[in-house]
Amino acid sequence: MSAKYTPSGPISRAIHELEETVIALLLGLMTLVTFANVVLRYAFSSQLIWGLELTLILFAWLVIFGISYGFKVTMHLGVDAVLALVSKPAQLAMALIGAAVTLVYLLLLLKGAWDYWAPFAGFNATSGHWFPTGFADSRDQGWYETEQIPIPFLQGWLEATFNMGEAYEKMPRFVPYFILPFGVLLMVIRVIEATLRIYRAGEGSLIVSHEAEDAVEQVAAMNKED
Structure with missing residues (x-):
């Protein structure tokens, strides 16, 4: 049922490869910093004093960046039990409602991500309780x-700017x-792309379908072999 993402054209493929490279780099840097800290601590009684904080930041980047990538390639898990009970047109309507x-x-x-980040960068947060109505000091x-x-x-540019x-x-x-704002903006873009993909294909959803059933069937098959 999921409308899978397939890069089309050199620009789409380049962006897709760049996203995967960024995810791999974030995961690799986390692993490298953690490993280096372990070696320094137990072999040299030392440590990278900034190692833990950097690892936490890299993990946050990996999670938020990965969420948008998951929307793009339809990796998020979900429940489609109700969708399986209705007709194809109803499935499409429900998928589009869910995407909306x-x-x-x-x-x-x-809005919340921008309002949280903006003051740290010297920008103004938005006004309005739910939707932005302007900018407030x-x-x-x-x-x-x-x-x-x-x-x-x-460093000099950061200080001056x-x-x-x-x-x-x-x-x-x-x-x-x-x-925060960059990652959520990517999520917005990816959900819009996925929604258009579902609409044009006439089927699909934002989630991986039948993931649970496949897992149950695999376990059942393993039990029979035992």
Whole structure:
């Protein structure tokens, strides 16, 4: 039932490969930093003081970035028991309704993500309780820093652009927090793409169908072999 994503054209394939590369790099960096910390701790009685904080940030980036990728390639699990009981036209209507509700939820999440991140970057949060009605003055929090992570490059530009020329001792928080609005924006784009794909194909959904049944059948087959 799921309308699977297939890259078409060189640009789509390049973007698809870039997303997969970013996910692999995030996972690889998490593993590398954690492994290095373990070796330093037990072999040299030392550690990367910023290692744990960086790993947590990389994990957050991986999860949020991975959610949008999951929408794109239809990897998210869901329950389709009701869909299986209705006709094809009804399945399409229900899938489109589900996609529309998901999109509304993500737009609300995008507003919240921007409003949380913007003050850390010196921007204004949006006004309005549910949907943005404009921008409201926000207290500039661009001077907030991470606990231990150093700035590997562009320190002067970051200070001049986001901290009124004042020096940063550690990485400013708006850098790791940027994944919030950016990641949710990617989710919005991917859900719109998936919705259009479902509409054009006349079938499909945002979830992986029959995942549970396949797992049950595999377990049953293994039990019979035993």
